[in-house]
Amino acid sequence: MRDGFESRESWPFECLRCLYVWEEDYLVRHLADEHGNEVEIWLSCGVPVQPPWSGTSCPACGAYHLTSFPSGYLARHPELLAAPEPRALAKVPILPxxxxxxxxxxxxxxxxxxxxxxxxxxxxxxxxxxxxxxxxxxxxx
The missing domain is CATH 1.20.5 (Single alpha-helices involved in coiled-coils or other helix-helix interfaces)
Structure with missing residues (x-):
């Protein structure tokens, strides 16, 4: 890999199961080799991860059925982030x-x-x- 640059991206998400709203920050490394082939490497907290459109799950309930907002959407709509932090589901005893x-x-x-x-x-x-x-x-x- 020869040429490249980095960019920072924030992806706002909403879980379509529990309606939890959150935002994840990524560092994206854009690289190109001497033949012109391009590749993106997505990093979260310095660790390589899948791109946000592939395999992201809700931190509140674990569901994979999500929707994403345009970048900067939550900065213009802070009322959406007023949702409570994810909490553990109540344990209900199951009788044999x-x-x-x-x-x-x-x-x-x-x-x-x-x-x-x-x-x-x-x-x-x-x-x-x-x-x-x-x-x-x-x-x-």
């Missing part, structure tokens, strides 16, 4: 299925699912068996 008791007089969920799915499947298989095996054998005699 074995600790949940079915209502009195009802069979457990697994048995009800087996009945709900098994009976129609057994009826369909029985009908197909009758139609293609038993019925032709009866009519040929």
């Amino acid at each position: 299925i074995k600790d949940i008791e079915p209502p009195a007089g009802r069979p457990p969920l697994q048995r009800r699912l087996l009945i709900a799915l098994g009976l129609p499947l057994a009826a369909f298989a029985g009908y197909e068996l009758y139609q293609y095996v038993v019925a032709p054998a009866i009519h040929h005699h």
Whole structure:
């Protein structure tokens, strides 16, 4: 690589999942070799990273479904940055299925699912068996 220059870019983002708004600063190294081939190297805090349009995720919820604003947009609209800092999602205890008791007089969920799915499947298989095996054998005699 022979020729090159650096530029600083600020990219404002909004998460389309949680609506968090933030801005990330990048240092972009623009390089060209002796054949005229150009390449950009994107740096964040001195570390090479993917360009902002490729693989950026929301620091609040981790989603990858984002939108970007034009450069300088948040400087003209500071009210968008008034959103609270990202916070951890509340931990909700999850009870194991074995600790949940079915209502009195009802069979457990697994048995009800087996009945709900098994009976129609057994009826369909029985009908197909009758139609293609038993019925032709009866009519040929």
